[in-house]
Amino acid sequence: GIQVEQSPPDLILQEGANSTLRCNFSDSVNNLQWFHQNPWGQLINLFYIPSGTKQNGRLSATTVATERYSLLYISSSQTTDSGVYFCAGYGPAAGNKLTFGGGTRVLVKP
Amino acid sequence: NAGVTQTPKFRILKIGQSMTLQCTQDMNHNYMYWYRQDPGMGLKLIYYSVGAGITDKGEVPNGYNVSRSTTEDFPLRLELAAPSQTSVYFCASSYRRGSGGGREQFFGPGTRLTVL
Numbered sequence: 523g524i525q526v527e528q529s530p531p532d533l534i535l536q537e538g539a540n541s542t543l544r545c546n547f548s549d550s551v552n553n554l555q556w557f558h559q560n561p562w563g564q565l566i567n568l569f570y571i572p573s574g575t576k577q578n579g580r581l582s583a584t585t586v587a588t589e590r591y592s593l594l595y596i597s598s599s600q601t602t603d604s605g606v607y608f609c610a611g612y613g614p615a616a617g618n619k620l621t622f623g624g625g626t627r628v629l630v631k632p
Numbered sequence: 633n634a635g636v637t638q639t640p641k642f643r644i645l646k647i648g649q650s651m652t653l654q655c656t657q658d659m660n661h662n663y664m665y666w667y668r669q670d671p672g673m674g675l676k677l678i679y680y681s682v683g684a685g686i687t688d689k690g691e692v693p694n695g696y697n698v699s700r701s702t703t704e705d706f707p708l709r710l711e712l713a714a715p716s717q718t719s720v721y722f723c724a725s726s727y728r729r730g731s732g733g734g735r736e737q738f739f740g741p742g743t744r745l746t747v748l
Contacts, residue, residue, distance in 0.1 A: 555736060563720060563742055570736040608674060610737075619690060620665075620737060622674035 524549045524613030528623035535599045535630045543594040543626045545609035552612055553620070554585050556594050559606040568594070568607075599630045633658050636740035638723050644746045645713040653708040653743050655723030663726045664706040665690075665737065666698065668719040675722060681706055682728075713747045720744050 525548035535541055545554075556568040569576050569583040571592065576583055580600075585592040596603055606625040613621065639654045657664065662683050667675040667690075677690030681700040695717060697709040706725075710717060723740040 553735065557739075563744070565722065565739040565742075567736065567738060610675075619677055619680075622676075624674050 523619060524551065524611065524621050526609060526611065526621050526623035528607075528609060528626050530626060531624065533626055533628045535596075535603075535628065537599060537601060537630055537632050539599050539630075540595070540597045541599065541628070543596070543607055543628075545592040545594070545623055547590040547592075547611060547613070549613045550587060550590060554587075554592050554609065554611045555620075556583055556592070557608045557610065558603075559608065559625070561605055565608075596628075599628075601630045601632055604628055604630045635659065636723055636725055636738055638721075638740040638743050640743060641741070642744045644748060645710075646748060647713060647715065649713050650709070650711050651713070651745075653710070653721055653723075653745075655706045655708070655740060656704050657706075657723075657725040657738075658704065659725060659727070659738070660703065661725035661727045661738075662703065663728050663735075664700065665724040665726075666696070666706070666708045667722045667724065668692065668717075669722060669742075670719050678708065678721075710745075715747050718745060718747045 527546045529544045558566045571585045573587045580597045582595045608625045610620045610622040636657045665680040666678040669675045679698040681687045721743045724737045726735045726737040
């Protein structure tokens with residue numbers, strides 16, 4: 523199966539700062555999702571983005587499928603952005619298995 | 633739409649007990665999944681189903697069983713609970729057409745299980 527690596531593993535931000543999270547895949551993917559797991563453990567869908575760029579408020583994501591990576595941008599961070607951000611994708615040989623990265627743990631300080 | 637719902641939210645089991653985690657979706661999705669998430673880790677696939685009556689193993693199926701008698705429901709059964717099954721369990725669903733790539737998955741709120 524594919525390997526999914528996320529960086530950085532941990533990120534501490536001052537409220538109002540911008541940041542970029544990265545997700546690298548070992549093989550091509552035909553589906554890519556970003557999730558936010560809030561401090562209460564809920565998994566919230568942020569983006570379904572197999573390729574291209576999408577924006578939703580202060581968050582945006584870009585996937586370059588040919589180069590096997592995706593980026594998540596957080597602008598003007600708020601304390602409510604704290605939590606863990608996961609990317610996940612299906613590889614060409616992964617069948618029905620969505621493979622998750624290890625996550626980026628984000629703490630936004632007031 | 634309620635989306636994906638799971639019950640119970642929390643449960644404590646003794647070693648050797650059994651229980652069923654319930655999962656229901658109201659989005660008419662054909663695919664359903666069970667994942668577990670251990671502390672500080674990502675999610676691992678336990679079982680999945682591509683439609684009523686069809687299930688298959690994921691990465692970590694040992695100690696679990698599933699059934700899919702309807703489109704909406706996908707219960708996960710733990711037999712002879714062990715401390716290694718202490719985890720948070722997430723159910724998810726998606727709509728997938730044909731043999732193309734997987735589609736966006738939507739997750740339930742999770743069940744936090746402790747086995748003592």
